[in-house]
Amino acid sequence: MSGWKDYLSSPGTAAALVAVLAALASVSSLGNRFAYDDITLVVENERLADWHNPRRIWLTDWWYSKPEETEERHRDRLYRPLTMQTLGWNYALGGLRPFGYHLFNVAAHVVVSALVYRLTRVVFADAAMAFLSGALFAVHPIHTEAVANVVGRAEVLSTLFVLLGLLCLCHDLQTAGKPSARAWRAGAWLSFLAGLFSKEQAVCLLALAPLCEWWLRGRGGVSAAAGTWPASIWKRYLALVPLTALYLWMRWAALEGHLARDALPAALDNPLSQATLLERIFTPPAILAAYLRLMVWPADLC
Known part of the structure; x- marks a missing residue:
């Protein structure tokens, strides 16, 4: 038993095992075709051919199809341009061949699973808990819809950037006072913005980040140079306010003067x-x- 504990105590080895588990659990989706919402958002989506045109990708809503149709149907007013951009990159590399799209989703799930392991280890400082958490996340069948359906990558990407942002914030707290701390903080801010551009649920980072900091401080896992709680919070989180404002402004512009849908959904x-x-x-x-x-x-x- 001690041999396994020693083996899993290596962060690189444990993360690699979690990644392998995630790949094995989702590799069967590589042979899938397009289905359900994939048809509308990939196969019939004219924007993907214009993947290099920022206006077509970043200033239109998620369900935008053809200009002459957008005013005739109830629009969800969803805004996920980074996810749409990745679909455009898939189109640029492989056209409408499904394999590349599914490969991207599987690879993203592998990265997310490894991030679950890493973040759990940093926050709780428990190698066994971190490996079990990452392994369970990697193979849990509840993730099937997000990984196996191409458009499910909105969930996968937003989760990836939320986890990455939290991990960067943790490293910022642990390296406070060192030159690398600013880079970690900038990484957290950019991850937050990328998460919002992937799917709206990434806004949860605003609540999760202080919780992670509170837990880290409670177990003494923070550098003394990080300052006291909660007085030092503004240093790390103040920049999230203008970033959120930037996101809302771009959302407002893309949704033609709306921040949310203006009619009840069906x-x-x-x-x-x-x-x-x-x-x-x-x-x-x-x-x-x-x-x-x-x-x-x-x-x-x-």
Whole structure:
């Protein structure tokens, strides 16, 4: 047993094992074709041929298709230009051959799994916990939809950048006072912005970052030069305010003067839009409970 502990105590070795597990768990998706939303956002998406045109990619909404159609349908007002840009790069390299798109998703999942391991190890300083967390994340079937469907990369990329941003912030705290600290902090800020441009949920980094810092400080894992809590918070997080403002401005421009959709979604897209008040109150907790159950026991995902 001690041999395995010694083996997994090496960060590089453990991260590599987690990466291999992630690749093995998702490699079967490489033979997939395009399906579901892939058809609209990849196969029928004229923007991908204009992948080198920033205006077409970065100043249009997620579901934008043809200019003459955009005013005739209910738009979700979603803004994920970095994810769309990666789809454009896939198109530039391989046209509409599905393999390259799926390979990108698998590779991104491998990186995310390794980041889960690394962040857990840095935050909790427990090699065994970090490996188990990374390994479980790597092989958990609940990630299948995000990895196997091409457009699921929005979730994968936003998760990647949130984890990377948190890891950079942790290293910033641990190397405070050294020249490298500023580079780590800049990496965290850029990761946050990239996460927002991948999918809106990356905004959760604003809540997760202080929690990580609080935990690190609680176990004494922070450099003395990092300052005291919470007085030093502004040094690390103040720049996130103008970055968020930049994102909102670009979102507003791309969505033609909107920050969110201006009409209720169809019941097929979101049943709660047509639900009664009581249904709106009690359904979300039930859904959350179902999600938690599937994370613990994913026996009936399909």
